[in-house]
Amino acid sequence: MRIAGALLIVCMCYYIGCSLSNAEQKAFLQLSGLIRLLDFMLQRITYSRDSLGNVFADFSDPALEQCGFLSTLNNPMGEPYNVLWNKAVGLLAVSESIKKELNIFGAQLGKTDFVTQKERAEMCRNILVARKNELEPGLEKRRKSIRALGGLIGAMIAIILL
């Protein structure tokens, strides 16, 4: 009975570790999706001056769709895109510092002339790319560490309780 309890604790802690590791992966995929979205936006507004409604409707990314980011932008219900963007950013699992950058970009989304809009999108994209490059090399190691740490903490709790 004791051994079964201990195993249960270890499994639960390992599971929590896996969830945290997946969240890390999810945040990274969302960050990659955002960079793709900004690239897509820049291309579409530069070459065909498409409206944001068309840009968001034509863009597809599983990570951004799953969290509701794209569906928020695709259902404006009369609200301007700067408001929608900030709402959508709230649904992301990315870090607070990235959210802050996204909110700065979103504050004037659709409310400026072409040159300013493009500059802001490029600046935001560059910041996100730099952040992604920082995160990418250690991502798998970090995920493994989180999972291992979860299991280890579970084992420690089990030993203490035994």
Place this chain on the structure above:
Amino acid sequence: MKSGLDNFFKYIPPRFTRLIANLPAPLLEKVTEIRLRTDAPFSLTLGCRNIMLDSSGNICLAKNAVCATKSDMEQCLSLLSQGSLYTYDDTIKTGYIPIKGGGRAGICGEAILENGKVRGFKEIYAINLRLHRHVPLFAADLIKFYAKEGVCGTLVYSPPAMGKTTFLRSAACLLAEGKNIRPYRVGIVDERCEIYIKGMSDGLIDVISNCPKAYGIELLCRTMSPEVIICDEIGAGEQDAVINAQNTGVHFIASAHGESIMGLRRRPFVNKMLEAGLFEIAVRLNADENGFHCEIERIADKERVVP
């Protein structure tokens, strides 16, 4: 007369659409412009009359009128540009945003200059939504004249907001459909996307829109071989393209702001076109309480002035 007012409601903040919707139907039919100004009266233009509304939707004096706030203006701009102001950069530089389905919104405010040219507006102080109207028989008298005398170069003139564009639209439809005249191949150079309304005619109309007039005229002549070219608000810099095209045998129907032929002649580019014999007749438009009217006059009959 078809009123395009319903189409405009989606571009105006709801508190203003409610005020307009409460107006009696006969007044609504006459609305030609809706104007929003930051911290100044919201007003409607009905032909040659301006009205202001109070918060209950009653016609009132300016001091009691509802005013638009900065946030109303931002909302209106966002609605006009579908939340993507940058898509209208080129037209905003020239002071307007075209409205989908017809009409345009004139804008003015604090301009941002770059190398002496307007790059955009830092803040918009006023928005003027101009309604497209389609009055199918507005130019019927002109078509009667053409049927009798033959199609010739025609200058349509009046002070602003007297129905020049509506007249040109009607003339285009009647000529292209061959109402009381044989059908003509009509080319419309619609620089500001104002003349042509999708589905307005099933006649022989070719349209080039959102393109500088001088270039559009040249392009139409080269590619579509029109018999008549129609363009709105002819300005300085376009006279040479118009004269060149006329020498290819195309008839022009163009409009210009002006009170009289004498006044028009004082504008050098109009005078140059008149001297070149581009326009044989002029159509003077005016409006009163009963609506819009037109008068056809021969330009050669008018006294010439030295500019």
